[in-house]
Amino acid sequence: MQQILGTGLSGLVGSKFLELSKEKFECKNLDLTMGVDILNEKQVMQAVEASNADTIIHMAAFTDVTKAFEETGNKDGVTYRVNVLGTRNIVKAAKAFDKYLVHISTAYVFDGNKESPYIETDERHPIEWYGQTKAWAEEEVEQGNGRFSVLRIDRPYRLDTFSKLDLLHKVMEKLKTNSLPPQFSDTSWTPTSIETFSQWLMQIVQGKPQGIFHTTTEQLFSDYTFALWVKEQYKLDGEVKEGSLTEYLQTNNRPYQRNTALDTQKIRTWLLSMTE
Numbered sequence: 001m002q003q004i005l006g007t008g009l010s011g012l013v014g015s016k017f018l019e020l021s022k023e024k025f026e027c028k029n030l031d032l033t034m035g036v037d038i039l040n041e042k043q044v045m046q047a048v049e050a051s052n053a054d055t056i057i058h059m060a061a062f063t064d065v066t067k068a069f070e071e072t073g074n075k076d077g078v079t080y081r082v083n084v085l086g087t088r089n090i091v092k093a094a095k096a097f098d099k100y101l102v103h104i105s106t107a108y109v110f111d112g113n114k115e116s117p118y119i120e121t122d123e124r125h126p127i128e129w130y131g132q133t134k135a136w137a138e139e140e141v142e143q144g145n146g147r148f149s150v151l152r153i154d155r156p157y158r159l160d161t162f163s164k165l166d167l168l169h170k171v172m173e174k175l176k177t178n179s180l181p182p183q184f185s186d187t188s189w190t191p192t193s194i195e196t197f198s199q200w201l202m203q204i205v206q207g208k209p210q211g212i213f214h215t216t217t218e219q220l221f222s223d224y225t226f227a228l229w230v231k232e233q234y235k236l237d238g239e240v241k242e243g244s245l246t247e248y249l250q251t252n253n254r255p256y257q258r259n260t261a262l263d264t265q266k267i268r269t270w271l272l273s274m275t276e
C-alpha cells in the first residue's frame, strides 16, 4: 500500500480523509504521540528521513480565526508559530528528502473584495491574522522550491458530526432550537464538502500536480442561502432571518471577507485529464 505522511490528520478535515482513504493509503500522522512536534525542526527532519512515504499532506494549523485575531501582529503567538514556522519545517523536510508536499490552505488569503470567484493567480491579500499567517505559509511552500500543491478550501463541512462542529452542524443545531441569528445575504462563498475533497485529495496524491488549486464545491452560497438550504435539506423548523454584513460592519471593527468564493475550473480540468 502507498505510504503517506501527514500532519493534522486528527482534525475536522484530516480525520475524514484518513477514514475514506484507509483502503488506499497507509497514513502516518506526525504528532506528539509519534514524538513529533512540527515546531521542532530536528524531530520533523528525523521523522521524514525515516519514512518511505513519497508524499506529505500538511493539514496541521491553528484554525481558530477569532483567537488568531487576538494575536494580530504577534510572531511569538501560537497562530504564527504553527501556521508559518511549522509549515517552514515541513517544507524544509519535504525538500531535503524529496517528498511531494500537499499543503492545505484557505480562501482567507484573499481580502474578499473581488466581485467574482477568486482564481488561483489572484494576488494574496489577507485582512486578518489567520489569513495572513496562512498566506505566509503558502509563500513558505512556494519558496521551498520543491514538488508541491497548495489546496485552498473554504468552510469545510462533513455529513457526520465531528467534535469540532463545522458550519453545517452549527446551523443545524441553531435551527433545531430556533435560535439562528440573522444570516448575511450580502456574502458569497463556495463551501468544501470534505467527502468530495478527500476523494480529490486521493487523486492528487497519486497524480502529484504542481501549483495552487482551488478545491471547494462550485455552488455559490451566502450565509443566508446556505441556512435556507440546510433547513430544506434536513427539514428543520427553525426560522432563517436575513441579515446584512454591510450593516453589521458599521457596528464592528473586526475584518470580515465578504466574498471568499473560489473558482474551481483549474482542478476540475486536471481531474478530468487524469481520467482520460
Ligand SMILES: NC(=O)c1ccc[n+]([C@@H]2O[C@H](COP(=O)([O-])OP(=O)(O)OC[C@H]3O[C@@H](n4cnc5c(N)ncnc54)[C@H](OP(=O)(O)O)[C@@H]3O)[C@@H](O)[C@H]2O)c1
Pocket (backbone or CB within 6 Å): 007, 008, 009, 010, 011, 012, 013, 014, 030, 031, 032, 037, 038, 039, 058, 059, 060, 061, 062, 063, 064, 082, 086, 104, 105, 106, 107, 134, 153, 154, 155, 156, 164
Ligand atoms: N476549518 C476551516 O474552516 C478551514 C477553512 C479553510 C482552510 N482550512 C485549513 O484546512 C486544514 C485543516 O483544518 P481543520 O479544520 O481540519 O483543522 P482542525 O480541526 O482545527 O485540526 C487542526 C489539526 O492541526 C493539528 N495541530 C495543531 N497544532 C499543531 C502542532 N503544533 N503540531 C502538530 N499538529 C498540530 C491538530 O492536532 P491536535 O489535535 O493533536 O492538536 C489537528 O489535527 C488547515 O490547514 C486549515 O488551515 C480549514
